[in-house]
Amino acid sequence: MTTGSQESKFGLKRLRKSFGHAWQGIRFVWSSEQNFRIHTAAAAVAVALGVMLSISVTEWIIVILLISGMMALETMNTAIEKAVDLVTPEYHPLAKISKDAAAAAVLLYAIGAFIIGCIIFIPKILS
Ligand SMILES: Nc1ncnc2c1ncn2[C@@H]1O[C@H](COP(=O)(O)OP(=O)(O)OP(=O)(O)O)[C@@H](O)[C@H]1O
Numbered sequence: 740m741t742t743g744s745q746e747s748k749f750g751l752k753r754l755r756k757s758f759g760h761a762w763q764g765i766r767f768v769w770s771s772e773q774n775f776r777i778h779t780a781a782a783a784v785a786v787a788l789g790v791m792l793s794i795s796v797t798e799w800i801i802v803i804l805l806i807s808g809m810m811a812l813e814t815m816n817t818a819i820e821k822a823v824d825l826v827t828p829e830y831h832p833l834a835k836i837s838k839d840a841a842a843a844a845v846l847l848y849a850i851g852a853f854i855i856g857c858i859i860f861i862p863k864i865l866s
Pocket of ligand 1: 829836
């Protein structure tokens, strides 16, 4: 038997509310972050190339993991930037380190994703 409070903790309504908050987060990064829109455009190019070059199931899994990882990391970068702005609106060396490190994480992943994309697509384009 479940109590009312358990129901509100695990119910469908709560799940829908969580998705609603996440959707608001996606809308925010889309409208406010140019980098997120650039990554989305790059993802669309990768998907188009995947279809045109008939990549394998394993390659699709890798491409989808790279795209979702890139988007998630960019979204997390925005979350860190906003949290830092909330705590320290003024200049602070630790705020700089925090934002620079978050941006570095995005850059490192983007470099890896680009290299893997080249490994998957270039041989197919050249053949
Ligand atoms: N409060 C602060 N104190 C110190 N340095 C800061 C602060 N806010 C921003 N910076 C510096 O300015 C850079 C850009 O920060 P900003 O918040 O404008 O992010 P952004 O331009 O949206 O970055 P991104 O292009 O990665 O989304 C940071 O990486 C950091 O080096």
